Amino acid sequence: MSAPPHETRRPHRVYQEGTDPDPRFTLANERTFLAWLRTAMALMAAGVGIEAVNTTTAMLHSPLVTGLAVLLLLGGVLISAVSFTRWATTEKALRTGRPLPPPRMGAFLGYGLAAIGVAVAVLLVLLAF
8 A cells, every 4th residue: 555645745744735736836836946946056157157257367356246256156045045945835835725925036036136236337347447
């Protein structure tokens, strides 16, 4: 005799409640999770790239650029950590028929990237002179 589906699927805290929703909703939730992971990887790659250029150009090496690289890396780490929690919360809501959680990362990412864009523009102007 096999175990019930909710006992074999992980994480148990997600699958132990409710019933399976329409697979299209579950797959859409998974695609959103993967999109957040791609965004996190892009932010981390940008941070590494900026710092690589910063350290290889002795004339333009700047602690401000290093700070920007660290901000990008930390943003990527934060998004990758929070994205799984977001996936699990959404999946649980789909399984139990509750309202979907509000999108919290969107504002953080939108405003955060806007601030970083302004910082990059300012750095480019300051380092050009």
